[in-house]
Amino acid sequence: MTLPTDENRDLLTVVATMRAKPGKEQELQDVLEALIAPTRAEADNVTYALHRGAQDPAVFIFVEHWTNQAALDAHLGTPHLQAALPKIPELLDGDLVITPLHRVA
Template sequence: MATPTDDNRDLLTVVAYMKAAPGKEDELREALKGLVGPTSQEEGYVNYDLHESVEDPGRFFFYENWTSGEALDAHLAAPHVAALVERIPELLDGDGLTVNRLRRIA
């Protein structure tokens, strides 16, 4: 099965992850799901896939691909993302949000 970077190794891949604060798992899950639709309409979007850990429910991961770092930066500044970022202290555990920018090398 093909992945977005099979055809374009220049894509910027992002793996972002976070863990819900205790008791906030359902609320965070729904908030994250709400980002997917608006994000799919953004300039530079390739994919924006939300995952939840099987071993650690309440730990969420986004696997994303963007055409450029500028497109990712615009996404991170978008109103729907900014609204969630404001809720990080309420919804996420003490580790907060981790965003890793990656380039495929093999």
Template sequence: MTTPTDDNRDLLTVIASMKAAPGKEDQLRAALEQLIEPTRQEDGYVNYDLHESVEDPGRFFFYENWHSGEHLDAHLAAPHLVAFAERIPDLLDGDGLTVNRVRRIA
């Protein structure tokens, strides 16, 4: 089994995390699932995988890889992401969205 960074350590990996506001778990899940297909069409996309916590249902993570920071920036400015960002105050808990840009070192 391989991951995208096995062959290319220069990829920009992103781990984004968020927790649904109480009672908004299904709405947040649906909103996140709607981001996947348009994101797969973007330049610089490598993978965009949505996960939900086993221990803490309603906490979601995207594990993403992009060819560059510029590609990620374009993704964050894409209409489907801008529309999602406008819904953050309604869908997410008080901690909001956390985005970590990381590089694989081992």
């Protein structure tokens, strides 16, 4: 298996983790899936992959790779993300946790 960071260790990896409120799983998934195509079209996005918990289907995780912090900052200001952000908190059980990472090994 290869990862984008195998080729470029300078990429910024971001893991965004969230849990849907009971009964809101599909609604949250729909909102998140709508972000995928426009985000993947962003020039400095390398990976934007949505995952759902295999044992806990209320858990959703984005695994993202960006060319740098400026690319992520630009993404955070895009119209498609700004349109989705107000919808997300009402669907979550707890907080959205965003973890930026740098590849070590």
